[in-house]
Every structure is written in structure tokens, then in C-alpha cells.
Amino acid sequence: MQARTAATSGDDFDQLARDAVYRAMFTRRDVRSHFVADDLDDGVLARLLTAAHHAPSVGYMQPWNFIVIRDAARRRQVRDLFLAAREQELPAIEAERQALYRKLKLEGICESALNLCITCDRQRSKNSPLGRWHNPEMDLYSTVCAVQNFWLAARAEGVGVGWVSIIETEALKRLLSIPEHVTPIAYLCVGRVSEFAPRPDLEAHGWGKRLPLPELVMSETFCGAGEAPLKSAIAALENGRSRDQSAVVEAADQAALGESQREPPKEPSALSRSSLNFDEASASRRSQSGFGTWPSMVSK
């Protein structure tokens, strides 16, 4: 079966295809703003839902449902739930961060083209719960995988997705007539956007930083030392990405300056104004010209 082996061993993803998959992950954003007024085409939404439906699920139970919410009045009610929940959450935030918390835009419920509530039917495999006897929460996790598929497919289609987690679940269930045995997993704002931010919003606003990945890797047991070669390989990748990211942010700043002052960037640069974002435009250009993308650049 040599032919079959060759056909299915992963060689079917060439470098450009692999880059595209990584690019969707690195440039995906939790979008709360930049939604544009356009409707979302049903053909596109159908593709995104099909992607979600191809998520893994324990025991192949496919526990998800998708509630599409377009009605403006209902969305205002959901937004009211968010606003109430935000006020309730505020005291749980460190005192010195509460002012920043208030400033953060944490939802785009009414501005996005539509909302989507992805739910988990906890009874769908009730007679044969393969893989759920010890870990009954596996159906919830399966549904989260569907959310992530939806999100990545959306990024590849130029559609922004924001996950609103500041909401009281029981109130949401009442508003959407969701029965007792069904759990809402994700309430999403979905729509075309004018841009994807170069960095996550919470990083840009100083709420947090990306943690150094080598510190999150352990060997054999929790906090087990070891895996030095793996950690070195990760650090090399991170340094490469970090350099690119700095160049992006600097170029974005320079371009913004250039836009306002009508002056060119101070130095000639491979990063043109139309490729402000490494993760997106420049990666795309490099990918399409077939060299210099992140995976091939830093490590093979």
C-alpha cells in the first residue's frame, strides 16, 4: 500500500498550505470592534458552520447546535445582560485595573452582522456515552472545538468573531428559550471587519502579555525539568516571531505617522504601508512568493 501511504502521509500539505493554517491561527483575533455594516452572506456562514460541524467530538456524538440571532431587539436584550454582568464582575478585578477594565471594549453584540450562540446538548449520547463515563464534560469540550474551527475558518474568510463570556448563563438561556439539558458554550459576535488588529486587544491595551512558551512546557510530570532541545527550538521560533512582530508594530506606528503627516517612513523598508501586519499581509505576500514564511524561516 505504498501509494496510499504516500498519498495520505501529510505530504499533501505543501509549505504554502501549512503556512496558511498557521497564519489563520496567528492572525485570529477576538474581535470587538471594526465590524462593518455589511450583511454576512449565507454562503459564507454555511461554510463556517460546516467547518464547526467537522470538529472532533467524543464518541462522535456531535453535541452542538447553532442558534443564529439577527433580530435587533433581541440583541439589545443580550447586550443588556452583558452590561449588567460587567457591573457584577467589576469588583472581582484588582482595584488598580478597574479603570482599564471599564475602558475595554468587551463585546460587539449590536454592531456585528449577526450573533451566534453555540450550544451543547448534554443528552445527545445518553444511551451510549462513549468516552464520557469518567469525564462527562468531554461533550462541552467537543463543542469548544467546534467554536475554534468556526473561528479559524472565519479568519480565513475575513470574518471577525468575538466571544462574549461576560454574561449570565441562566439569563441567556431564558432569553433564547434554551432547555435545561442544553448548555450555551459560546455567544459569538460575527461579521465582516475593516481590519484585524496586529496584536490582541488586551495586549495592545496593557492588560497582559503573551507568556514565554518555554516556561509552559514540562517534562514527564508537572513542573518536571527537561526537554531542553524542545525548549530551545521553541525559543528560536519565538525570537523569530518576536522580531517580526516588533518590525510590524514599528512599521504600523511609522505608517500611522506617515498617514497623518503625509511623510514617508524614515527608512526604506521591505514593509510597505499595505503590509502593516506581518502576521497577515506580509506573511501572505511571502507565502505567495514561496519563501521566507515563519515556519520555513526559523526552523525546518
Added chain:
Amino acid sequence: MQARTAATSGDDFDQLARDAVYRAMFTRRDVRSHFVADDLDDGVLARLLTAAHHAPSVGYMQPWNFIVIRDAARRRQVRDLFLAAREQELPAIEAERQALYRKLKLEGICESALNLCITCDRQRSKNSPLGRWHNPEMDLYSTVCAVQNFWLAARAEGVGVGWVSIIETEALKRLLSIPEHVTPIAYLCVGRVSEFAPRPDLEAHGWGKRLPLPELVMSETFCGAGEAPLKSAIAALENGRSRDQSAVVEAADQAALGESQREPPKEPSALSRSSLNFDEASASRRSQSGFGTWPSMVSK
């Protein structure tokens, strides 16, 4: 900022790049067999972990850790936990399916190149739990998104991943010295494979079928009628995929026959022996020749 808008609106994913993202999703498998004896290169594993680390996380808390498990003796201990858990789960399965359940291969703990336990540190945002006050499980969900990123990146790299959910969590925590406040989310078997199956194993063995997606879509409220155009668009996509899938399975059967009998397939077909799997090889060929891939074929 027209230049910026154009650069970041999603046009950076051309049709080939979008196809690659969908292909990773449609051809990802929960792999339990077909692992080959090769080690997994640290450079590849570093890329997969970097993909996981770029998952979304509520409040940007990045709650995950990654425990790499290579030791053969420890893996045998984990496999013993699986075997015990499988016996405990068996009585929960419908009587007429228990024989099938016993036959299913549900893990590849010892045969894969390595194991990976992805955990969630539930205290990482304890002073400022943005987005977790009402839904404290959001950190668990964030970690699942990291698992799914890892899984999709692995598919694009030709690496198989299997999620072992039949395991007793507290026993696993003891075996891996995982502290109380950390929750194991996914125990994964990871390694190069000789092939990715054309269909999910549980479908191939008759355990379940993929549900019709239009029946899982609801409008405005749970079970709300409506969204007819969206459902039609989904049905058109599903029919297209279903036709392709039938052709794949038929071609795979014919090719297997051809391999054993040294006879060519009965009819001339666009599907050669080296493209047994639409989702993989033929999509790749079509993608690389720039026409006829699923998204462009069925709907624009």
C-alpha cells in the same frame, strides 16, 4: 486608512490559502492507529506547541501547560489507567453495542512517538479574572481551543493526534504529579502516521454517522424555525461534499481491490490511486492546480 483596511480585511487569504485551512479541518482525524516508529522532530513539535499557545484565552490568561511524556514505563502506566477505565465504562454502553465497543481501538498511548498532557491552571488569573466571574469554566474552554489549534497544525504537518478521554482524571493527576488547582484537559497521543483515514473511525465502524447540519441550525431561539436560505446553502455544501466522499470511498475500495488483484479500477476515473482520499490528496491536487476545490466548487 484605506491602505490598512485593504491590507487586513481578509483578502490576504486567497482561495488556495482558505482551502488549506478548510482541508486541515475536514481531514483532521482522531488517530488511534497508523502511528509509525519515527521520532517526532523537536522543531515540528515546537511549531505545534506555538500554534496551541496562540489560541484565544479569556482575559488573555493563557491558562495552559504542556507536559511532554516520552518515558515508556510511564506510558505503560497511563495505558493501564485507560484499560481499567474502559472496563468501568463498558456497562454504561447500550447492551447491543458493547461487543463493538470492545473491538474499537480507542488509544495509541504506547505506539505513538510521544504523549502530551495539556492542562489548565485554574489560578493563573486569580486576581483579575476578566470574563470568568459568571462563567468560571471559561479557562477550561480556552485550553480546549489550544488543543484544537495543536490538532489542526498537526494535521497540516502530517502528524496524527488522538485524544484519550477514557481515563480517570484523579489517577492521571497522581501519576503526573499534577497539583490540585490544575486540571488535565486533554491526554494526547502524538506522532507521525502512515495515513489519515478517509472517514472518522467511529463512522467507518458503524458507531455513528455525521448528523445533517441543517437540522442543527436554529433561528433566534432554541428550536426556532427560520434561516431557510442558510439551511439551503448548507445542504448544497453537504450534498457536494457527500458526493465527493462517496467517490472517495468507492475509489478507495476499488484501489484496494486493484492492489490485491493487480487489476485496474473498473472505470476510468479522475481519482487516481494516489488520490484515494478526496479530503486529502485530491483536494490538494485540485487546490494546487487552482480549481474545483470544495469552497469554490459548491458555493461562492
